[in-house]
Amino acid sequence: MAHSDTTAEPTRRDFLLLTAGAFGAVGVASVAWPFIDQMNPDASTRALASIEVDISALQSGQSITVLWRGKPVVVRNRTDKEIEEGKAVKLEELKDPIARNANVDPSADATDANRSAKDKENILVMVKVCTHLGCIPLDESGEFGGWFCPCHGSQYDTAGRIRKGPAPENLPVPVYAFTSDTKIRIG
Amino acid sequence: MSGHSTYEPKSGIEKWLEKRLPIVRLLHDAGVSYPTPRNLNPLWTFGGILAMMLVIQIVSGIVLAMHYASNSALAFDSVEGIMRDVNWGWLIRYIHANGASMFFIAVYIHILRGLYYGSYKEPRELLWVLGVIIYLLMMAAGFMGYVLPWGQMSFWGATVITNFFTAIPVIGQPIQTLLIGGFAVDNATLNRFFSLHYLVPFIIAGVVVLHIWALHVVGQNNPLGIDVKSEKDTVPFTPYATSKDGLFMVLFLVFYAWFVFYQPNYLGHPDNYTPANPLVTPAHIVPEWYYLPFYAILRAITFNIGPIDSKLGGVLAMFGSIAVTAFLPWLDTSKVRSGRFRPLFRIAFWLFVAAVLFLGYLGSQPADGNAVLYAQVCTAYYFAFFLIILPVLGFIEKPKALPNSIIEDVLAKSKH
Amino acid sequence: MKNSMIRWASTAVIGLGLAVGSVAAATAQEAGAAPEFPLKKPVHQSWSFGGIFGQYDQAQLQRGYKVYKEVCSACHSMRLLKFRNLADEGGPHFSEEQVKALAAEYTIQDGPDDNGEMFDRPRLPKDPFPSPFANDKAARAANGGALPPDMSLLAKARAVHSGFPWFLVDMIIPYQEQGPDYIVALMNGYQDAPADVKVPDGLNYNPYFLSNFAIGMPKPLSDGQVEYTDGTPQTVEQYSKDVSAFLMWAAEPHLNERKQLGLKVMLFLITFAGVLALLKRKIWLNTPH
Numbered sequence: 007m008a009h010s011d012t013t014a015e016p017t018r019r020d021f022l023l024l025t026a027g028a029f030g031a032v033g034v035a036s037v038a039w040p041f042i043d044q045m046n047p048d049a050s051t052r053a054l055a056s057i058e059v060d061i062s063a064l065q066s067g068q069s070i071t072v073l074w075r076g077k078p079v080v081v082r083n084r085t086d087k088e089i090e091e092g093k094a095v096k097l098e099e100l101k102d103p104i105a106r107n108a109n110v111d112p113s114a115d116a117t118d119a120n121r122s123a124k125d126k127e128n129i130l131v132m133v134k135v136c137t138h139l140g141c142i143p144l145d146e147s148g149e150f151g152g153w154f155c156p157c158h159g160s161q162y163d164t165a166g167r168i169r170k171g172p173a174p175e176n177l178p179v180p181v182y183a184f185t186s187d188t189k190i191r192i193g
Numbered sequence: 194m195s196g197h198s199t200y201e202p203k204s205g206i207e208k209w210l211e212k213r214l215p216i217v218r219l220l221h222d223a224g225v226s227y228p229t230p231r232n233l234n235p236l237w238t239f240g241g242i243l244a245m246m247l248v249i250q251i252v253s254g255i256v257l258a259m260h261y262a263s264n265s266a267l268a269f270d271s272v273e274g275i276m277r278d279v280n281w282g283w284l285i286r287y288i289h290a291n292g293a294s295m296f297f298i299a300v301y302i303h304i305l306r307g308l309y310y311g312s313y314k315e316p317r318e319l320l321w322v323l324g325v326i327i328y329l330l331m332m333a334a335g336f337m338g339y340v341l342p343w344g345q346m347s348f349w350g351a352t353v354i355t356n357f358f359t360a361i362p363v364i365g366q367p368i369q370t371l372l373i374g375g376f377a378v379d380n381a382t383l384n385r386f387f388s389l390h391y392l393v394p395f396i397i398a399g400v401v402v403l404h405i406w407a408l409h410v411v412g413q414n415n416p417l418g419i420d421v422k423s424e425k426d427t428v429p430f431t432p433y434a435t436s437k438d439g440l441f442m443v444l445f446l447v448f449y450a451w452f453v454f455y456q457p458n459y460l461g462h463p464d465n466y467t468p469a470n471p472l473v474t475p476a477h478i479v480p481e482w483y484y485l486p487f488y489a490i491l492r493a494i495t496f497n498i499g500p501i502d503s504k505l506g507g508v509l510a511m512f513g514s515i516a517v518t519a520f521l522p523w524l525d526t527s528k529v530r531s532g533r534f535r536p537l538f539r540i541a542f543w544l545f546v547a548a549v550l551f552l553g554y555l556g557s558q559p560a561d562g563n564a565v566l567y568a569q570v571c572t573a574y575y576f577a578f579f580l581i582i583l584p585v586l587g588f589i590e591k592p593k594a595l596p597n598s599i600i601e602d603v604l605a606k607s608k609h
Numbered sequence: 610m611k612n613s614m615i616r617w618a619s620t621a622v623i624g625l626g627l628a629v630g631s632v633a634a635a636t637a638q639e640a641g642a643a644p645e646f647p648l649k650k651p652v653h654q655s656w657s658f659g660g661i662f663g664q665y666d667q668a669q670l671q672r673g674y675k676v677y678k679e680v681c682s683a684c685h686s687m688r689l690l691k692f693r694n695l696a697d698e699g700g701p702h703f704s705e706e707q708v709k710a711l712a713a714e715y716t717i718q719d720g721p722d723d724n725g726e727m728f729d730r731p732r733l734p735k736d737p738f739p740s741p742f743a744n745d746k747a748a749r750a751a752n753g754g755a756l757p758p759d760m761s762l763l764a765k766a767r768a769v770h771s772g773f774p775w776f777l778v779d780m781i782i783p784y785q786e787q788g789p790d791y792i793v794a795l796m797n798g799y800q801d802a803p804a805d806v807k808v809p810d811g812l813n814y815n816p817y818f819l820s821n822f823a824i825g826m827p828k829p830l831s832d833g834q835v836e837y838t839d840g841t842p843q844t845v846e847q848y849s850k851d852v853s854a855f856l857m858w859a860a861e862p863h864l865n866e867r868k869q870l871g872l873k874v875m876l877f878l879i880t881f882a883g884v885l886a887l888l889k890r891k892i893w894l895n896t897p898h
Binding site for chain 2: 773
């Protein structure tokens with residue numbers, strides 16, 4: 007009946023339709039967020055985010071690997087030879103010239119000093135996960151005396167920098183700090 | 194679906210699709226040009242509301258399954274992990290738990306609407322039977338979902354319900370053992386319930402498609418219960434029905450949100466916040482509110498009927514009370530659909546509603562004293578309504594005069 | 610249209626009236642049935658977290674934790690609570706440092722270390738509250754056969770039913786503090802048994818107890834037992850309210866967030882419904898229906 011009348015006032019009806027549409031869109035978008043955010047790490051996972059490692063028993067030339075956030079973190083007490091080798095490398099020779107160290111400036115160069123612990127150049131702390139596709143490199147192996155990833159042949163040097171193979175970046179250094187001379191808190 | 198399609202493909206992509214997969218035509222015919230009776234009242238919006246609830250339950254359920262552990266040692270704590278630690282977990286779980294109740298509230302309104310306006314009568318018999326199947330599947334999904342938090346009510350609810358099968362002579366016990374995968378409800382039971390709880394909603398979705406298909410073939414009933422006679426009786430689905438559906442969906446969400454945010458545990462049972470303990474039965478075992486009328490029917494059969502003992506009798510009565518609804522289209526002998534023109538049916542209908550509500554209340558109370566007697570009276574009425582009153586009424590009732598057409602009735606009223 | 614609305618609304622009212630009437634008749638009948646526990650129903654307390662706008666009182670939760678720690682925790686575990694929860698916003702909101710100190714008061718077994726030995730270390734914020742007993746059997750043995758329930762969810766696991774028709778009123782108020790009300794009533798409900806009631810050995814008469822007339826737990830709180838530093842009265846009544854509030858938070862840690870979000874959602878949906886109502890009216894304006 008009298009359908010033509012419904013178009014007599016197009017502006018008001020169009021306005022209402024738009025408003026309703028906007029409400030619907032905002033509503034759906036706001037509901038979507040909790041359903042997406044629930045996939046992020048939950049409170050118990052976040053609470054486990056930092057660990058302490060005791061390195062009092064770590065002799066020169068030894069490494070220990072601990073689990074941090076579900077990933078292996080290696081702490082290596084490097085030998086003098088390894089430190090020398092790390093320092094001898096020129097920046098131009100590096101595949102990835104960025105330090106990848108969460109404790110220094112994000113754009114810092116990948117010098118040996120920027121990779122190792124502050125004031126303790128013998129200590130190297132890294133997430134031991136190959137930056138190629140996530141395998142775990144082997145300690146003290148490869149052409150550069152550092153780490154070698156058996157999956158796809160990436161080679162890291164004694165400062166954990168990528169030198170050869172498909173991996174694009176140096177092994178990342180996580181946030182850490184010495185809580186005492188022999189204890190490191192990671193995370 | 195029904196009648197000829199008014200859809201004209203316009204854009205290039207529509208024309209391309211039209212030759213290969215005419216899905217735009219399907220959506221247009223079902224959701225835009227589909228003719229709906231112009232006199233539908235808000236009770237007709239509950240179909241849309243139910244579709245919305247199914248989507249909400251499936252989405253929130255899939256998300257909960259990402260954090261839930263279906264192992265009897267971990268289930269309770271994993272649910273508490275969702276409530277405490279998962280981002281927004283409390284919100285999503287309350288949406289899902291209360292969503293089940295909202296789903297049932299909506300489905301009961303939907304069913305009673307169909308019952309009152311005779312929506313099950315020729316040619317909508319199959320539509321109704323598909324609805325009964327959906328309802329049965331919903332009950333299965335709701336029951337198995339309630340077991341998953343593995344609280345006291347979960348455990349004892351599962352124990353009591355699976356014990357229904359032991360009422361069957363000879364093969365009952367082996368069937369029950371098979372169903373629960375052990376000699377008592379345990380880890381095996383929980384695991385299979387989780388698997389099936391995840392599956393059933395998708396079966397529901399499938400039957401819903403058939404339900405809607407059948408609806409679009411026969412068209413909607415309406416409050417007058419008379420057939421659509423001409424195009425004047427109808428309006429296109431969009432924008433008329435969509436604007437109404439949208440409004441009542443949002444109003445329903447207001448009601449739903451009230452429970453999620455202000456009464457999240459009102460419809461649950463406090464005992465389910467105590468972990469399952471096979472050594473202690475709670476003082477009163479009560480199912481979820483939506484099963485209470487049937488639970489009362491189960492407990493109402495306290496006497497042996499010939500060779501059938503009271504245990505089997507109760508189980509048969511309970512399942513029978515749902516099964517009988519599937520035969521409703523053939524039990525109601527009246528030619529008139531809508532209760533509006535059936536004075537006697539109307540009384541019988543509201544007594545039926547009162548009996549079911551009262552059964553629900555009795556189901557929540559301890560079964561002692563007069564409660565059993567009341568439940569027996571109501572149960573008797575429940576079955577009499579379907580098996581005696583509806584068949585007989587068709588012959589003795591004198592219906593009021595039906596209007597000639599929907600449009601005539603609508604215009605006559607709009608003059609006042 | 611109007612007429613039909615009125616008609617089906619009135620039929621609905623009659624139907625409901627019938628149902629309510631019959632239910633009410635049944636409840637009246639039931640008054641004479643077997644004794645129902647609890648013998649006395651809890652009084653509704655006034656809670657900061659009640660109602661639509663309710664929020665936890667941070668100071669009260671901190672006091673409640675003190676009562677739990679110094680009194681309840683001797684027998685009752687709270688296995689779902691972690692020390693880090695005490696720092697939660699919308700909870701007791703202790704500072705990170707306070708939480709570390711509170712956690713470090715207890716030790717937990719960790720390990721194995723590099724030698725394969727288990728060792729004890731101080732608890733960290735990520736660790737759960739310690740349990741007073743190694744397992745349920747030890748707890749029963751130490752408590753004359755009665756098991757002190759875990760308190761993590763106690764405030765949601767205990768409720769005294771209001772009965773018909775009050776449960777409908779509860780839904781609308783909205784009343785959802787049955788748990789804390791019950792705990793307060795129980796704490797203050799210890800009294801001498803009436804002369805005609807014989808209390809079994811090892812039980813204590815308490816008409817508010819949910820499942821019997823007497824309870825295994827002796828009266829746990831007494832005036833002045835826990836020291837408050839903020840001038841709050843050191844009475845059993847105050848202790849019981851504080852610890853109940855704390856238990857409510859423990860059972861429902863996201864209540865503040867829930868009620869805040871709820872308000873926004875409700876306002877949004879109601880406005881949305883208003884817009885849709887206008888739109889629907891506009892669309893149907895010249896279409897008789």
